Amino acid sequence: MASPKVAVVGAGVIGLSTALCITEICPSCSVTVFSDQFSPNTTSDVAAGMLIPHTYPDTPIHRQKQWFKETFTYLFAISNSAEASEAGIHLVSGWQVFKSTPKEELPFWSDIVLGFRPMSEAELQKFPQHRFGQAFTTLKCDCPPYLLWLEKRLKATGTQMYTRKVSDLWELQSEYDIVVNCTGMGAQQLVGDKQLFPVRGQVLKVHAPWVKQFIRDGDGLTYIYPGIHKVTLGGTREKGNWSLSPDAYTTRDIFDRCCSLEPSLQAAQDIKVKVGLRPSRQCVRVQTEVLSQGGVKLPVVHNYGHGAGGFSVHRGTAKEAAHLVEACISALQGSSSRAKL
Numbered sequence: 258m259a260s261p262k263v264a265v266v267g268a269g270v271i272g273l274s275t276a277l278c279i280t281e282i283c284p285s286c287s288v289t290v291f292s293d294q295f296s297p298n299t300t301s302d303v304a305a306g307m308l309i310p311h312t313y314p315d316t317p318i319h320r321q322k323q324w325f326k327e328t329f330t331y332l333f334a335i336s337n338s339a340e341a342s343e344a345g346i347h348l349v350s351g352w353q354v355f356k357s358t359p360k361e362e363l364p365f366w367s368d369i370v371l372g373f374r375p376m377s378e379a380e381l382q383k384f385p386q387h388r389f390g391q392a393f394t395t396l397k398c399d400c401p402p403y404l405l406w407l408e409k410r411l412k413a414t415g416t417q418m419y420t421r422k423v424s425d426l427w428e429l430q431s432e433y434d435i436v437v438n439c440t441g442m443g444a445q446q447l448v449g450d451k452q453l454f455p456v457r458g459q460v461l462k463v464h465a466p467w468v469k470q471f472i473r474d475g476d477g478l479t480y481i482y483p484g485i486h487k488v489t490l491g492g493t494r495e496k497g498n499w500s501l502s503p504d505a506y507t508t509r510d511i512f513d514r515c516c517s518l519e520p521s522l523q524a525a526q527d528i529k530v531k532v533g534l535r536p537s538r539q540c541v542r543v544q545t546e547v548l549s550q551g552g553v554k555l556p557v558v559h560n561y562g563h564g565a566g567g568f569s570v571h572r573g574t575a576k577e578a579a580h581l582v583e584a585c586i587s588a589l590q591g592s593s594s595r596a597k598l
């Protein structure tokens with residue numbers, strides 16, 4: 258196998274970053290991305306892209322922490338480079354506020370974000386309904402810019418990208434040695450991972466350039482995340498709901514909740530509504546599976562199920578998936594050289 262051929266299915270933040278990691282870890286691989294949607298039409302384009310981890314109940318905390326740390330380190334370096342503006346990566350400071358003191362005063366990621374500390378009394382005066390808060394600085398990935406930057410980096414490595422819906426992964430078997438599954442919610446439809454479910458999220462993207470600090474209610478439901486051009490106001494978490502249409506009542510409710518945290522948002526302009534389905538699971542699936550049909554084998558590396566926190570861990574899971582691809586290639590090369598002997 259001179260140049261192992263790898264097909265990556267999916268072009269959200271997970272598919273694109275996994276494809277990029279494969280080109281870095283395995284430069285001899287020829288990588289092709291297939292996806293039925295590209296930016297700006299993916300779930301990843303709807304997200305705020307804030308690096309505040311979601312906790313996956315069935316993934317060990319040390320593994321989640323490692324994924325977050327790798328992602329933070331990678332994006333921090335981009336934010337400190339000349340690429341920052343084009344890649345849409347920037348630092349943002351702000352507050353996470355609680356109506357009552359949370360069980361865990363120190364989340365597992367508190368030593369990875371910058372300057373994590375309890376809020377002062379003076380800061381808490383801004384939030385009369387909240388009694389406790391944490392201040393820190395984290396990173397935000399603006400989309401579409403970050404996805405377009407990943408696509409550009411991929412094209413520079415010679416990666417081909419095609420718009421195509423893959424209805425059965427065996428379609429790719431005749432041409433590719435390995436298939437990488439980064440289809441997000443699409444993984445459920447494809448053959449049916451029953452553990453995967455949608456969590457509908459509706460957000461508003463508004464023009465309010467005076468808002469510079471993020472504010473997140475500790476319940477995770479209401480948040481204000483300033484990006485380079487727009488401020489994202491959220492949100493909702495509707496488990497099992499597949500509707501991609503904006504709901505007018507919800508729009509009003511989100512706006513009111515955000516104004517009660519940040520009254521100056523009353524003057525926000527140009528309100529756009531977006532809906533996305535978070536591909537949720539009790540644990541993220543980063544795993545190799547060797548499929549077999551009539552004696553023919555096809556190694557598949559899965560990387561999906563990132564739910565509410567895909568941006569926060571994407572680089573870490575992409576690297577892990579790329580190492581699994583590398584291991585599959587060694588196994589294939591081992592078996593083909595044995596076949597020659």
Ligand SMILES: Cc1cc2nc3c(=O)[nH]c(=O)nc-3n(C[C@H](O)[C@H](O)[C@H](O)COP(=O)(O)OP(=O)(O)OC[C@H]3O[C@@H](n4cnc5c(N)ncnc54)[C@H](O)[C@@H]3O)c2cc1C
Nearest residue numbers: 267268269271293294301307423441443458533567568569
């Ligand atoms: C409102 C909202 C706000 C969010 N905010 C944040 C946040 O602030 N921070 C954070 O970390 N996370 C956030 N998230 C979560 C984040 O958006 C997801 O975890 C992440 O986008 C998942 O990325 P993905 O690449 O797996 O999925 P997607 O972006 O959905 O990409 C899946 C890709 O697979 C393709 N595909 C699917 N099926 C097929 C098929 N059969 N054939 C070919 N292609 C296929 C799709 O076209 C798409 O390109 C938010 C999500 C929502 C909805």
Ligand SMILES: *[C@@H]1O[C@H](CO)[C@@H](O)[C@H](O)[C@H]1NC(C)=O
Nearest residue numbers: 293294295296297298299420
């Ligand atoms: C996104 O969707 C719109 C509407 O369906 C379509 O016109 C556009 O070409 C799509 N963009 C990409 C990059 O696929």
Ligand SMILES: *[C@@H]1O[C@H](CO)[C@@H](O)[C@H](O)[C@H]1NC(C)=O
Nearest residue numbers: 266426438444447448449450
């Ligand atoms: C992706 O994973 C799901 C869940 O295991 C599976 O049903 C589907 O066939 C996979 N798709 C691809 C393209 O590998």
Ligand SMILES: *[C@@H]1O[C@H](CO)[C@@H](O)[C@H](O)[C@H]1NC(C)=O
Nearest residue numbers: 457495498499500503504507
């Ligand atoms: C899905 O969400 C929409 C918008 O919030 C709501 O109008 C609809 O009733 C929900 N559907 C189901 C089946 O819960």
